[in-house]
Amino acid sequence: MKVILVDDERLALIGLQKLLEKEVSGIQIAASYMNPAEVMAGVVLHRPDVVFLDIHMPEIDGMDLGRRIQVAVPGTEIIFVTSYDQYAVHAFELQALDYVMKPVQTERLKRTLQRVREKLAVRCEQRVMDTEVPLICCFNQISFKLPGKEPQIAKWRTSKAQELFAYLLHHRNRVIYRSVLLDLMWPGMEEEKTAHQLYTTMYHVRQTLKACGMDMIKIQSAHLEAGYKLEVGDAQLDSEQWEQEMKAWREVQPGTVQAYEQALYRYKGTYFGQYDFIWAEPERERLRYLWLYHMRQLNLYYLKQDENERVVENMQQIQQMLPDEEESYFMLMKLYDEINHDLGVEEQYRLLMSRMEQDLGIPISEEIRHWYRDWKLGLTEPGQTMG
Known part of the structure; x- marks a missing residue:
């Protein structure tokens, strides 16, 4: 700043x-x-x-x-x-x-x-x-942003229409066979009974896109309606924009740290995060850990600059986004130990115990248990624990 x-x-x-x-x-x-x-x-x-x-x-x-x-x-x-x-x-x-x-x-x-x-x-x-092209927002909740207008959340006729659009968008520019879509949307049912439902749901998807002014998104039928292919035209995905921007950064430097941090702030939530789309989990995880990697790079920079407050802020943000990421708690425990903030160490350990063992039923790592035991016994050396 x-x-x-x-x-x-x-x-x-x-x-x-x-x-x-x-x-x-x-x-x-x-x-x-x-x-x-x-x-x-x-x-x-x-x-x-x-x-x-x-x-x-x-x-x-x-x-x-x-x-x-x-x-x-x-x-x-x-x-x-x-x-x-x-x-x-x-x-x-x-x-x-x-x-x-x-x-x-x-x-x-x-x-x-x-x-x-x-x-x-x-x-x-x-x-x-405020881009000059339509934007499809995939972080957290699906919404559409037309140039010069506020983002709008689509009103889907049914949850099936919403998931069908999301799945085709996820696999954009590729033909998805009808049998795959039927098995996804109506698993275990005979194709003869569900083919008409797919046709009707596809109609609702197209109508919703039209109502949102997203006519540039085309859903083409493959030969003999064997499948469908979604093309976004000149529209862009916010998740793609964000990923391209993050991959353009090589390292955090004094002249770029503010822009680097602001780019990370634009990761507002996970990919299709408000929906229980099991098929989206691999992409959700990939983008989540791309964000985590760059957050770690930012924290390393702030540690070298002795800007401990910014490290604490960023680690707390990681905990909000990834509550089961042990490293964030452990790093804060060691940082608090270095600055002789005993209550901070205790708070982080209790928070980790609560989230891992009580909420998830997963034991915390032996490394953290042993470090905490040694810290309680006064066997750790502040200033040598941040490596």
């Missing part, structure tokens, strides 16, 4: 900069200014994500400077920092992201910057969504 600081008081400026550098991870301070006359040139040059701006300055009103910044570089978030709370209403009328009172408190600053990260991630996601 690229930041510019503006305050006519030197001590206030130095204090805010030190607080950001010491207490908040993922921050790049592009410039700081005491002279408001220099700010506009700096904003245009650096194009920051955020400007921390003092309101009460002798040469120029901070409110007016904030308006000029937003006109010059649209999308720049303004966070006012001041000793005078009477400006709060006017600050939010300017659509400032937040209003922080001096002296700035660490926890208050962290909450403000978390709001910035969330807003930047949403904005980045919106840019991806």
